[in-house]
Amino acid sequence: MTAPLTAGSVALDGNITAAPDAPEAFIASRGFWGHVGHRLVRDPVAMAAGILILIVIAIAILSPWITPMDPYKGSMLRRLKPVGDATYWLGSDELGRDMISRLMLGSRLSLFMGVTPVLIAFVIGSGIGILAGYVGGWTNTILMRTIDVFFAFPSVLLAIALSGALGAGIFNSIVSLTCVFVPQIARVAESVTTGIRRRDYIDAAKLSGASAFTIMRVQVLGNVVGPIFVYSTSLISVSMILASGLSFLGLGVRPPEPEWGLMLNTLRTAIYVNPVVAALPGLAIFIVSISFNLFSDGLRSAMEIRQ
Amino acid sequence: MNVVLPKLGARAALAGVVLLAATSASLAQGTLRIGMTASDIPLTTGQTDNGGEGMRFMGYTVYDGLINWDLSSATKASDLVPGLAESWTVDANDKTKWVFKLRPGVKFHDGSDFTADAVVWNLDKLLKADAPQYDPRQSAQGKTRIPSVASYKVVDPLTVEIVTKAPDATLPYQIAWVMMSSPAQWEKLGKSWDEFAKHPSGTGPWKLTLFAPRERAEMVPNTAYWDKNRVPKLDKLVLVPLPEANARVAALRSGQVEWIEAPAPDAIASLKGAGFTIVTNAYPHNWTWHLSRVEGSPWNDIRVRKAVNLAIDREGIKELLGGLAIPAKGFMPPGHQWFGKPTFDVKYDPEAAKKLLAEAGYSTAKPLKLKVAISASGSGQMQPLPMNEFVQQNLADVGVQVEYQVVEWNTLINIWRAGAKADISRGVSAINYSYFIQDPFTGFIRHLQCNLAPPNGTNWGYYCDPAMDKLFDQVRNTFDKAEQEKVLQKVHEKYVDDALFVMITHDVNPRAMSPKVKGFVQAQNWFQDFSNITMATASR
């Protein structure tokens, strides 16, 4: 296993996370990413995880056309068939709907609800963090102390508090999860930016007469976005678990839409009849979540280039 | 408990043998623990919340009504019997005037006497907002159960007179809902219902000894109960709220409880296999969608109401429930004495449903969209989540899009009481509600009489039809039972022919219990009697 066990990194709570190290010295953007890509390709675990993620994404995109059966069409006579059934390869659910088809279609919402909050938080959080880190001073203090308040809530609690108050629904879940991740990403972005701001090459750029905006765009973004991105990928797994958790509690997706967390919830009554089928949606969440974690770990180690 | 340390087990067995030998006549009758579907211990102050289940476990156990239900037979439909009142009669000349003769010598658990003053005090607790003992929580539960009551007074210490707003033959059924709490206990506890909730006192066969909110309630027999036949034989009755069907099954299997309400249908076969008993019986119950008839509701079109009724595959639901259901043919169960001869055949005919919807102006381009409030669990609600999801699928097949608002059971009760126009109904056009349909009032009148629209009653959908009201008046004014039955048939025919509800199914009230539970007779009622139950001492 090449995944490094650096202190912290992915944690369901997300908080024990040391900022990933920024590249030690300025490396020409393309050269650096080329190098990272090269190292990543040689990392079998990360590659396997990456390929698995691509497959799931492909299934999610194509699912409306490739599901073997109608994922909404049930039959009371054929409910809770076991895994390995001649018609239903992975069995059928409590309303007699094909599990494969529902798992395939369910990947759409599960992925969407897991990835979207991180994406939005990546944009917002980077913005806040880079601004705070680059401008410094009072702006930094105000922004970061506000962020500290959100760190006073364990992620799960914050997500549930917000969803609970806002009410159930896909949109509300995404909003709550975004609120969970913005502070985490902002904190990382701030520390990376502050670290880089002090470096020589910024001074060099300033001396050469570049405007503040240009410096921010070219230098800071170039060197900052990488580490923030890596950190954000490590949040996707957390986000997937949380999003499904919200649906599991009845706060996310509503029936009959298939979503893995919700499927897990509705199949709970079947654990005495057909435990394997009841456990399948959770297995799907687990596989995707661990893939994201392993890929993110691989990405991180590929970026740890010391000179 | 199934797993016992060997050493302990041996000692316990030994103790058992000694006990058997010593006192074979006066055997300890054990503790019965029951897993309820409610998510909290029902209100303990008298008038319970949590619907029929609340009354079953916390109402008729700790308390009595003036009139009780006869719960002694499993084979015949249960009827009213004297409770704290020995008799009740309506005045021959003025049919609004009722006289209740009280049972002498009855004492509350705290030792105080039950008298006519206590009856008036308890009615005030529900109806008189400026009375010191007025309790908004109990009033919310009880007021709508007795909408006919206009006034009441003490005639002598053992006689109470109740006057109704208009002649109403259904008054006794209404009065059977009102539980009598002890005024003396309330005074003693500083006139606080919160304190009373922890140390309640009624006249019922059980005394509450422990009340841990959301977790547990314990009761012991009231050995001084006035009806010697109903003095409980058990040592202790324990109530455990277990709202999730699966958790109930798990708790029964692991020996945490000996009795569960509404086991998950999918678990029934495996429970039987593991030696548990499944008890079922027909009872006056229906599982419906109660429709909003406020302005702009899609249900105001009879074609929509009929179409939705025709789109539901009731046999499929029965299958989903492992056969433990009776598919609806009307609002009352098939074969009921009030069923009559409706012309609208409630059956599964998706083609006819599609045709009706098209006539009503709906199409794939402009589909009918419905927002419905449902609960996640609850007494009589059966298995609301999968059942509603199934209905949703049925309706999707005929092009109707349904969106559910899932709420907790007590919240749904609040929505039901607040009415379709209230804020908390949040614009739903129907609620999935299961009804206690035991008597003319609870069966028909309260759902649809014009003047029982909230806040006066539980006509949730604000339905109002003068023709229906006329029939209801006839019911209330017909004091002869056979004659009343004929009117009730007409009422039911109108219910079905106008498709006033989405009539889906009737429950058979499944309960699963350990084979140790002996002597339980499941009455054809929402309420049950726990007095004659004993626990077999031999371990399973």
Added chain:
Amino acid sequence: MLLYILKRLITVTPVAFGVSIVCFLLVHLAPGDPLSAVLPADATQQTIDDMRAAYGFDKPLPIQYAIWLWHVLHGDLGVSIATGRPVAQEVGRAVVNSLILASVATLIGFTFGVFFGFVAGYRRNSILDRVASALSVFGVSVPHYWLGMVLVIVFSATLGWLPPTGAGPDGSGNWRPDFDHLRYIILPAVTMAVIPMGIIARTVRALVADILSQDFVEALRAKGLSEFGVFKHVVRNAAPTALAIMGLQLGYLLGGSILIETVFAWPGTGFLLNAAIFQRDLPLLQGSILVLAMFFVALNLIVDVMQTALDPRIERA
């Protein structure tokens, strides 16, 4: 040291205020009239008026917040809509149960996490290291509510060894650490322990590896210090961080237990929150979250202070 504690207290106060503001705003986040969100559906006009006056619902938000905070500081978290009981009372009872569960889970997670971390740190790149790595990735990737279900399927539904739900044979009212009650805590605690186990294992491994690779360890060994002596040295250096993480994990488990408590019907704060959400009991939701978040803030502070006190390397500023 006292000065340091004082300093930390001063920095933590604005955070605590911020937390209370967020909790206060939860009720206003909810759709609809905030007054209707904190009142039972069957409230009488009298109750509505009382409530409006008591909490100043017609006044501007900052004043409402001040009133609310005043109540909170006096231990009044409002009244539960669903039960009519004081929220503080309900939360108080639940917090104890949650603490029991979270503490047992943290203890399990810490024991196994430290064990795996040490083994992996000492034997880097060995099979054991890989197993430990795999376990820790598993710990942070597995949806724990699903793991709970799987454990119930295996150990309760199939094998029948352990009870699947609840806090004990007679509820949590008189919980004590005896055999009967511990049987009930095993499944939820093990499920919960998986997360801190992974995190602690990762951290300890990195710490141990880091300490072992430092020059002075070689120097100690060269000076003839026994392997046990080196081990003691490693423990002393790794302990503060490991303990700090354990403390924080306790906080996360306390706040993040809602899913596990729901799966196992454990009568703690998570279970209470779940009920609050379904009953749309916003005062209860607000109160539980405030208490949990404050717990977490306090725990952070304690951990921070303890770490400073324990770790010779951290200077007390």
